[in-house]
Amino acid sequence: MQETDFSYLNELNNVQRQAVETIDGPVMVIAGPGSGKTRVLTYRIAHLLKLGIAPWNILALTFTNKAAKEMKERIESKVGSDAYKVWMGTFHSIFARILRVEAHRIGYPNDFTIYDADDTKSLLKEIIKSMNLDIKTYNPATIRARISKAKSNLITPKAYAANEELLSYDRMQRVPMTHDIYQKYYDRCIRAGAMDFDDLLLQMFRLLYLNPDNIREKYQKLFRYVMVDEFQDTNHLQYEIVKLFVNFEDSPNNICIVGDDAQSIYSFRGATIENILQFQHDYPNVKIFKLEQNYRSTNYIVQAANQLILNNTKQIQKKIWTEQIGGSKIKIFKALTDREEGRKIIDLILEHKMRNHLKNSEIAILYRTNAQSRIFEEYLRRANIPYRIYGGMSFYQRKEIKDILAYMRLVVNPKDDEAFKRIVNYPKRGIGNKVMEQLLASAEKNNISLYESCFDAELTPRARKLINEFIRLIEGMRDKNKNGNAYETVSYIVKASKIADLLAVENTIESQSRLENINGLLNGVQEFVENDEFLGEEIIVNRDLPAYIQHISLLTDLDESDKETKDVITLMSVHLAKGLEFNSIFVVGLEENLFPSYLSMNDPDAIEEERRLFYVAITRAKQYLTLSYCNNRYQYGQIRSNDPSRFLEEIPEESLDTMSALLINPPKEFDKPKILGGLKPQKLKSSNFESKVDISNFKADNPNSLSTGMRVLHIKFGKGTILNIEGSSTNKVAKIKFDEIKDEEKRIVLRFAKLQIIDS
DNA sequence: GTAGTCACTATTTGA
């Protein structure tokens, strides 16, 4: 090792430095937004390495792959490639890796598959139906949440069935059979060699707790230094696992947790701030460091955040501060409708970019629910601003990808019933409900998986023949996998399954893009196969198909982000934005019943969580923060009107740009001045923010008066030129090139379209 | 067994 150089410690402020240097015993770091939390964690790990601790003796658990990846890269820049030998990753991915080696000790195959939310729901549905229960009463999504919560609280099916409190709750909810469903679901997962997301934690706990072959000691010895990021987001189960790693006789209790109670926004999935309080109780000699200096935002934003969070009753006292005085005040915009909100925000972004010389990548639009993204997407496209939407449908959730993935899963683990169900008749091979019912009955009778039941189920000759062909297909793929690497297997699957052929024959824009996605998947597999990966003491050379499947099962949309570092505007939910920062942030849809969500309205605790969520939203902004709301919004197909969000009132007046009122609609609408933290109604102008298509003046012309070459206005696409018109009188179709729609011209059916002639 | 139609309903956040 080179001459040890600790000069990097000088790059830290006082508290940060203490948190980094206190490596022995329990440590708790309470870190406000933008206070250098990641910095502390990365420097701390780098420091441990510099002190000669072996990288594989360090366990660092995060909540997102992205956070782990970023930290690894930052540690690498300090200490080199040793960074990659640190056990660093999400709870789920680290535990999945351990279980891939140890699962056989607790009744699962090491090549277990991971059931995602869809798999779980589909299995629950099957179970509920098989019990002759009403699928509407027993909503699979609700049951899933219930089971997930039970698992997060270490309640096994047996414990559930013995828990009078839970049972009576279920009776009150008129779903008394929930415990039975849970038991059946649990058994079916084992039968299928599958773990859901919660099982990755629960089975990890079981492994350590049951302690076969003294396995617990092995990991207690290995992980000499344990760190947990975003501790406020851990649930009970996660904390219990961490304690099993750390607590043993004569343990030095080298555990460091980092978190911010004010940013706890995941209670819906079982996270509990109680863990932070409990931690102080469990480790009375804990050393606590509070990072309160904010290096991210201007004072207006920091003060607004401080004031806002004071409205919560439950919190650890702290006050964040910044040296960055001055800057832009917070702007608030009001719109009449959700569409107008979209239009205004995009207009504002255009102007904002010009005036402040911002790149697209410095701007983000944040919203409470993913459904809100559509309107912004539409106006961004119209304005020709490149953007990227996170959340919603991710690459690995696309149908074509999940189909291929299902083949891969069945190849690796033939007991995977959910994969089986998905592809047994895709592409169509004449195996329908009838045959499926027989297979299910046979599997149930013998307590075997569906695939296993294929071999000896009694079937009609026709079905027998089809099933045998299917078995041959899958066995062929399995052979391929035995001899080749993951890439070769997946290429073979794509070909042999005939999915690629099917899409090629279809030959639509849709199917083309599906084919491209499949190619993208293949490239991903190849990349995975070629890249070695470190973890622990040795290089993980095992880049096989099971490893790949596991890898992508735990990926999220966010993890794809830096693949293309294009200059685009970011659109995402506030939840996803946690941990990120942007120069300019737009938080939209600040209305009662939306943000805060209507589901939290009657629950003070839930309102506090919504407030923390808003706290997270505004503290993402470095320099510019803009908030908006509207009176009327389309929701579930009807217009609803909501009051402005209570959170707007909670922003201190000193932080607000009163000039932004000039851009708000006429006073007539402005009937609740108190909402804006004391803002008075003023003479207002809205002309700056008219859209390119002014809906109030729009008047469609008779389609028969249209002809080639005319300039027309379309209510959705804006101005354009008619290139030609074809078809008979009632079915006329016009080809129109719109000025602001890139690349293709649009084919517009005149019977439906509303076009106004602006120039003939 | 499959494809197409119609009616219904559930509306948050995510590893």
Added chain:
DNA sequence: TAGTGACTAC
């Protein structure tokens, strides 16, 4: 509104 499930016709 959009996605899903049940039902019907082939």
